[in-house]
Amino acid sequence: MAKVTKIIFLTDGLQNLILLNLNNNHLMQLPQEVSRLKSLTYMSINYNQLVSIPRELCFLKNLVELQLNYNQLICIPEEIKFLKKLQKFLLARNNIGVLPEFQDLKLREFYCEGNPLFLQQPVISTQRENVWSLQEITSRFVMNQLAENNPFLMDGIEQYPQVRSMISQGKTCAICGQHFITVWLDCVRFVSPPKDWKISKNLQLVPLRVLICSYKCFTQRDPNLFGIAQVQNR
Numbered sequence: 001m002a003k004v005t006k007i008i009f010l011t012d013g014l015q016n017l018i019l020l021n022l023n024n025n026h027l028m029q030l031p032q033e034v035s036r037l038k039s040l041t042y043m044s045i046n047y048n049q050l051v052s053i054p055r056e057l058c059f060l061k062n063l064v065e066l067q068l069n070y071n072q073l074i075c076i077p078e079e080i081k082f083l084k085k086l087q088k089f090l091l092a093r094n095n096i097g098v099l100p101e102f103q104d105l106k107l108r109e110f111y112c113e114g115n116p117l118f119l120q121q122p123v124i125s126t127q128r129e130n131v132w133s134l135q136e137i138t139s140r141f142v143m144n145q146l147a148e149n150n151p152f153l154m155d156g157i158e159q160y161p162q163v164r165s166m167i168s169q170g171k172t173c174a175i176c177g178q179h180f181i182t183v184w185l186d187c188v189r190f191v192s193p194p195k196d197w198k199i200s201k202n203l204q205l206v207p208l209r210v211l212i213c214s215y216k217c218f219t220q221r222d223p224n225l226f227g228i229a230q231v232q233n234r
Contacts, residue, residue, distance in 0.1 A: 015039060018062075023047050032056045046070055046090075055079045069093055069111075076100050078209075091115065098188050098209045109198040117207050135166075136182050140213075143170045143179035174210040174225075175217035185212045189225045 018041040027048040035056035044067040051072045058079035065088040073094040081104045093114035145153050170179045188207040
């Protein structure tokens with residue numbers, strides 16, 4: 001039997017669909033059209049070969065339960081925070097090393113056993129000078145001015161779609177709160193899961209992804225925030 005690597009379906013006539021089961025289909029990706037299933041409440045994609053979650057999936061505002069067990073996921077998109085009604089999230093047996101922020105979600109059950117989540121094994125870091133490109137310096141200035149509702153820039157930015165596209169990729173530093181394009185360092189913050197979550201018994205701390213804009217901010221971090229480093233075994 002040939003393996004199915006991609007599923008193609010017509011969403012016309014499926015606007016009232018509330019449950020979608022795609023288990024055991026050898027899927028490597030999902031079609032973008034899945035975002036049109038506005039009434040979808042329960043979705044199960046267990047035992048497939050997904051390496052990423054399409055961002056379109058994160059805009060199914062009525063989704064209450066999402067199952068992605070036994071895939072090959074390496075990360076969860078930050079857009080997962082838009083699933084405001086999500087209560088049950090299953091990610092067991094994937095390749096996820098770090099999780100995005102979940103504070104905005106109303107999860108009641110969360111399972112992620114069998115993933116290589118980062119351990120708290122600190123190593124000494126060396127200082128790296130912050131030498132930014134002119135594009136980075138300009139982008140930071142523009143984004144931070146827009147955050148302060150600078151009327152001159154807010155009017156001017158409308159005339160330059162390339163600039164709007166560039167700054168739309170901006171991130172926010174977890175330490176200073178300033179905006180930036182180039183990530184200086186990926187970090188994780190280990191936190192205890194909310195008490196109302198139903199989780200695996202052996203999961204005491206959850207590593208959440210945090211972005212930092214500079215070495216200066218890195219030195220000002222709290223003791224529960226660690227930079228992500230690749231260390232070779234000797």
